[in-house]
Amino acid sequence: MSSDNLDDLIEDLEAASKLPAKQRKTGIKSTIERAAAILYERGAFPHELIRLVDLLTIRNHLDQASLAVLVRNLYPSAKVGDDTVLRFVGALGHGHLKPSLPLQALFLRWLVMVYHLLENPAVLSQAYAVLFNLLDTAAIRPQLCHVLALVTRRKHVRPFRIQAILNLARQTGGDPHLTGLLRVFKNYYPEIIVGEVTKGRAAVFKHPDTQWCARLDEIQQQHSASHDGTAVRNGFAVSHALGSRLKGAKAMFPTVHTLHAQENSVTLEETDSAETFVKQLDKIELPTQLVAVFADPLLQKFLLLRPDAEASSRISNWLMACLADVAGGDADSDLLADMLEVVHDYVLRVKMLPPLLLTFFGQFLRVWDGSDKRDMVLETLSFVPMTDFQRLYQILQPLEDSMLDGTAACQVSLLKFYTLLVRRWTIAIEASEPFVSLPVGCVTDLIEHVNKLALTLTQTSPTVGVYLDILDFYESTAAIYAKPPLLQHVFITIPPPLLVYLLHFSPSLAVVSRLCGILAIYKRAWEAVTSPSVARQLTPREREQINSFNGFLMDLCNCLWRGRAFATTDTNAQGCRIPQSVQPVLASYVRRTDPDLSLGFIFGLSHSPILCLQSISYVRELEDADTNVRLRHTGPVTQTSLSQLANRGGLRLPWQEYRSGVLGYLEAKGFPGIPELMYNTMKNLMKTRKG
Structure with a gap:
């Protein structure tokens, strides 16, 4: 064992502390001396300090002299954490398992000397009541009064504490330490604390050991110099x-x-x-x-x-x-x-x-390899200010050229960078007044640029995790469109329709819910920008996009709510852009699978692979709550099955009430996107929510 390894020495002391002195094969005096020498030389590191404090505060078989040597050489090399302070406070008082009172006095003395190094000085303030209630212990009263004098603030001075000190001072014949503490109290309330008691001999709370403090400062300076960078x-x-x-x-x-x-x-x-x-x-x-x-x-x-x-x-x-x-x-x-x-x-x-x-x-990215400290480069560049997109692309193009190596991982990193960039721009726009002073047109150009990256990712890595990263970006853009004052200056740019359909048919409810929530925000933005309150004309590009937006909005509602998946006869409906020649094949497959099921209903609330569990779970909860139910629904729920079930002693639940209930159930389970889109799109639901 190395004689300068304090961890090993502490381990030896911990082992010795579990055995009475007569049962130990070797003495611990030399171990204590070596540990004290190391502590005096370079102090105790935080993890060592905790172990030593446990050794001091938990009752064991080490003799008092050895423990006292450790306390007197307990120089912390860094800030003193709350755990250390609370261990010492918890060791104070009377009890068979408590350390001896002389040792407790040393603990309090140590707290006084390291008070300026406490990581959180308020921790002693929080333990004020515990400390105050120990004043009747004469053996630790001098040190305890000193600690309380350091900690006491106006909020601690209360009438019952004043009366307690006065009573204790009379019982002890005017203890100078109590008188000194009472004078600290009087500094806060001189009009309350009067009388002869504060005029007696009072202790002056001086530093217990200036030489110890000088050595502590040297150790702290050494440690600070070696860690200046952090x-x-x-x-x-x-x-x-x-x-x-x-x-x-x-x-x-x-x-x-x-x-x-x-x-x-x-x-x-x-x-x-x-x-x-x-x-x-x-x-x-x-x-x-x-x-x-x-x-x-x-x-x-x-x-x-x-x-x-x-x-x-x-x-x-x-x-x-x-x-x-x-x-x-x-x-x-x-x-x-x-x-x-x-x-x-x-x-x-x-x-x-x-x-x-x-x-x-601009020059660095030309020599950068695209991978070294990539996260650091991207986080730094996320603070790029808004500027004309052509000028901005002089930075973005070399960045993409350096990073993109054909793998999905680098594409995802780039997408996350653009998400962070849009969020920072949003903060800049909101903090700026007037908005017209900012080149907000670059926001639209950036979104159109990222649209291509998002579509690429759906091909290179069509996973739920990547879909969620894509939605992170569009949620950040939707945050801009959710603020009507910004819509006067920022043109709306929607996600590509193909991307919307790919995300909609994702196997993840979280993806579909978040997608619908984003589209609900976009819908409100279109309504706001065409309202008199915003008062600006749609650009030709926006007029072109609004038709596409209405198209996939109708398609999603047809799938989720209207039981008309892939229909093209409705106004704006595009049948999710599935070729007309494919639809009869899909319909035939569905009929062969289940003769009672049609293609239009398979993506609705009851039959959709991502919604069927939530729908039937909602019905199960209603059935569990209704004691009159004799027959349970086997699922999936349809309008016909609900009617038949009610006639046979099952749950009485109207079709419209069932569908509204499923929307509420989704909201309660943390999937508010689909309900939000339905309530903002379907006219019959709009009236229900308004009512």
């Missing part, structure tokens, strides 16, 4: 450790530094708070190395609030030089990956892709 930085102070972000790269992002600063110069390096930053914003000089903006939060804020054309040009030139080095073979490709990671973090932080980075990505 630590949360002060957003109003310059970060001086950016180099650690790009270890191993031949070129590193420099730190913020202002050369040639004079006595009256104001630099970013001097800023240490939001107040200072705001007061001196107009006087701060530009740093020498502006490319540090990608990793320094303060410089990011500065350039956002004080944009500078020269600064953007300098940053762009630096990035292009790095790209040229990689493309020419003068720099390692790892440099590109490191740069991309920092740029990605920067874009996520500022929630925008500046023009200089658009130029960078």
Whole structure:
């Protein structure tokens, strides 16, 4: 066993704690000494701290002296979590299984010394009542009063607690620690706490051990330095450790530094708070190395609030030089990956892709292999601002050329990217006023572009998972059309009819439900855009699309509700675009399978492969609730079967009530799309819902 492996030492102590001292083959003194030395040297990592706290708080066979040594050397190397604090609080008090009172006093002393390192200081506030109720334990009262003095806020000071301290102070003859705590209470309510009791000798709550605290600070600084890249930085102070972000790269992002600063110069390096930053914003000089903006939060804020054309040009030139080095073979490709990671973090932080980075990505995508850090590239590019689609395609085309390799996986990744892009654009449109200032026409162009990708995916990977990804995209576009104010500026673009039919005949109820929900939103959008409230003329492209939309809307209603699947005689109906010559063959097949069934009904609520279980389950629930039912329906349900069933002692359920009930049952089960489309399309149902 290595003598510097604290985990092994803790394991030995855990084993020894289960045996009385006389039954152990070896002593634990040397183990305690080595563990204490390691704790003093580099502190306890979070997982080690938890194990040590369990060893201290759970009653065992280790002697008190050994446990006390561990507590006195329990230096945490990182923030102290809630689990650690609550374990110590839970170990306080009286009981056979509780640690000894001297040990409890050390626990409280430790909490005082690490109070500034608590991950969630409110955890002690939540345990305030538990701590307060232990004040009558004299052995831990001094340390307990100190903890309470740190934690006490106005909400904790209550009349019953004031009275409890006063009574306890009288019983103890004026304990100075209680008097000190009472003075803390009095700071919040001086008009209530009066009298001679607070004028007596009071304890001054000083730090228990300043040398221990100094060593703790050293350990914390060592740990912080080794983890600076992942630590949360002060957003109003310059970060001086950016180099650690790009270890191993031949070129590193420099730190913020202002050369040639004079006595009256104001630099970013001097800023240490939001107040200072705001007061001196107009006087701060530009740093020498502006490319540090990608990793320094303060410089990011500065350039956002004080944009500078020269600064953007300098940053762009630096990035292009790095790209040229990689493309020419003068720099390692790892440099590109490191740069991309920092740029990605920067874009996520500022929630925008500046023009200089658009130029960078225009060149980057020409040397990118299409797979390295793909998710990071796509998430970064999802912040591309709305612009003319021809200009936008100068970015999208090299992106697609790099990514598309003939596999469905890359196509799905690209589709998810477009979904995220539309969602970000929706946020930008809603946040902008007026809308006319934005090039919203690119939304329509992008949807038409993605329509082709979605159709391709139905051929290359016709799975339920891919269908759901496709619906994610159209739900994001429907979110735009669901807002009438946006319809004044954004033209409606529908999904391709072939895509709608392929999704409608999916074997998944979730797919069909979501599809119908999207189409219901589109239908309301068409109604809104043709109403006086929106007051704009339909474009020729929209007039052409509205006929197609009405066509597949009628086809879906014929399948799901009207019992006329593949009919072409109704207005706008297109028979789901199945060739007329195929329909007699399908009808003959259906008759051979079931003479009582016709082609028109096989995709309705009762017979559809995705809806038949929900329909009959609805009927079963009604039958279970009706005690007068003597005969159960065997299914599937038809208008004739319901009439015959009622005459033979079965459930009395009118046909229209049954169908409406199935729609309600689907809504209750989390499939609201089909009911929503039916209630927005079928006139008899519209009246029912309005009533």
